[in-house]
Amino acid sequence: MTPHTLGYGTELFVDDLLIETKHGVTRTLHPAAKTSEPVLAPEPDKPWENDGPERTKRVNLLGTVLHDRRSNRYQMWYMARMDPDHGHRIPGLYVPRTGAGDATRYMGRRADDDGRHFRGSDIGDLLCYAESDDGLTWTKPDLGVFDFDESPNNNIVWDLHGASVFLDDARDDRERYTAIGFCRRYRNIFVIKSPDGIHWSDEGLKQPVIERSNEGPTNVVYDERGDRYLSYMLVGGGNERRHIEYSESERLEGGWSETTPMLEPNPDDDALGKERYGAIRAEFHNMSGVPYDGIYVGMLGVLYVTEDIVNTVPGQAAVDGPIDVQLIYSRDGVNWRHFEDRTPILPRGKDGDYDSGMILFTAKEPLVEDDKIHWYYTGSTQTHGKLLKDKVMSIGRASWRLDGFVSLDADDGVVETVPLRLPDGRLEVNVDASGGSLGVEVLSPDGHVQPGFSAEDCTPIHDDHVRHSVRWGDRGLNRVEQPCRLRFLLKSAKLYSFRILPPGD
Secondary structure, eight states: OEEEEESSSEEEOOSSSEEEESSEEEEEEOOOEEOOSBBBOOOOTTTTTTOOOOSSSEEEEEEEEETTTTTTTTEEEEEEOOOOOOOOOOTTTTTOOOOSSSOOBBTTTOOTTTTOOOOSSSOOOOEEEEESSSSSSOOOOOOOSSSSSSSSSSSSOOBSOOOOEEEOOTTTTTGEEEEEEEEETTTEEEEEEESSSOOOBBBTTOSSSSSSOSOEEEEEEEEEETTTTEEEEEEEEEEEEEEEEEEESSSSOOOOOOEEEOOOOOOOHHHHHHHHOOSSSSEEEEHHHHHEETEEEEEEEEEOEEEOOSSSSSTTSSSOEEEEEHHHHSSSSEEEEEEOOOOOEEOOOOTTTTTTTTTEOOOSEEEEEEEEEEEEEEEESSSTTOOOOGGGEEEEEEETTTTTEEEEEEEEEEEEOOOEEEOSSSEEEEEEEEEEEEEEEEOOOTTBBBBBOOOOTOOOOOEEEEEEEBBBBTOOGGSSOOEEEEEEEEEEEEEEEEEETTTTT
C-alpha cells in the first residue's frame, strides 16, 4: 500500500480513510450543545425585525460571525426581512417596490444610475450589524448609515440577502472587509467593501460576480490550501427540488466558474424523511462548508417536505416540513459525503423552544477558539410552511469541544492507521480518557512495533485532554522510521483526533 503523506494539522475520525483496522471501537456523532435562549432575537422596537403581532418577526443568520483581533470584538452580519407591502422607506436601498403593479419599477425608473435594471419584488431584505465582547451578549448599535422612516437610529448597513464577510488585515485599511452576497434589487450576487464592516461601498463593483436568479442562501469560504474561494448555494424551489450548487474562483471579485450541481437528495434521503416524519420527499435547503485542516466539514440543512401547500397566502412558503442539520464532510471541498446515520448534529429543540421547528440556516463558517468550536445558526419556532405571522426566527449558538464532531469510543479497543509518511514534528491527541487510558504505539508498515515506541514506552495518557503531547520516554516523531503506522489502544476512552505539529510548537 502506498503510504498516505500527512502534513502538519489535525486529522478527524469522520471516516476510515486513514484507518486500516479497528476492533472494539464505535464511531460516535456528538450533537452540539446549544444556547438555551437565542443570542440574538427580533425586537419589537425595530420594525425591520418585528413589525407587529400580525407580521413577520425574524432575524436570519445567512452570513457571518467574525472575531476582530485588532479590536477584540465579535462582529455579526445578519439579515432582517420585512413582509410584502411593509410600507417603510429606506432611501438609498430602493425599498419598498411591491404592490404597485410593476415590481421592476422604483419611483418611475426601471434601472439605477449605473444602468442596472431592477428585477422582481423587494420585500425588504436588510443586512444588519451586531457586535459583542464575548460572543454571547450582543448589541445592535444605532449606526446612522441609512435612515429608516427618516430616523438614523438603526443598525442597517446594506440590503444583501445574507453576506459572507472576510476580514483581511493585509489589505489596505480602506478595504479591510469584503463581503459577497445576493442582492434582491438586481437578483444577482455582488461584492462590496468596507474599512470597518459597517460603512460599505460598491464603488467599482457594480457588476454581478456570480449569475443566479433565485434568492437562496449563498455561503462563500476561503480555502487556503487551494488558494481559492468556494461558493455553496441553494438552487431550486417551486417545480425544482432544492439542492446545493457549487462555484469557485481565485478572487471574490470575479473569475467564478459556472455553477454546477454538487449535492442533490436521493432515494435514501426520501426514505429517511418518510421514516422519521412521514415526509413526501427530502430537499437540501442550505449548506455551510469549511476547510478544517486535512478535511472539509459542513452543515447541511435538510428540508423534509411533509406537505405541498396548494393555496398559499401572501408570504407563505409552498411546502411545509421541518429542517434538520446533518454533518457532511469532504476531502476536496467539492465531493461531499454524509456522516454514517445522518443523525442531526445540530438538533432542533423541543416544542416551545426558539428552534423547535427548523434549524433554518448556519453561519458560513464556525469560530474556532482555544478549546471550543462555536457555530451560529438561525432557529425557527415553526416549520417551513407555517404562516409568517406565527413564526419567530432567532439566532442561537451551537458549540462542541475542539475537533468534537465525532469520536472513536471503546471500553477496550484498538485503532490502527494505514501506512503514513509523517513530517518531522510532534504528535498530539484529543482524547477523553478520564475514566480510563490511551496508549499509542508506532509500527512499521508490516505491523511490527518499532523499537522504543511500544505502549509500554508511551507515557500514560489519562484524564480529558484537548491537546496532549504523545511521548515515548525522550523519543518523539523525529526518531520514527518512515513510513509508519500509528496504533491507538483505548481503555474506556473517546478519541477525537490526532494532529502533527511542527517541531517546537
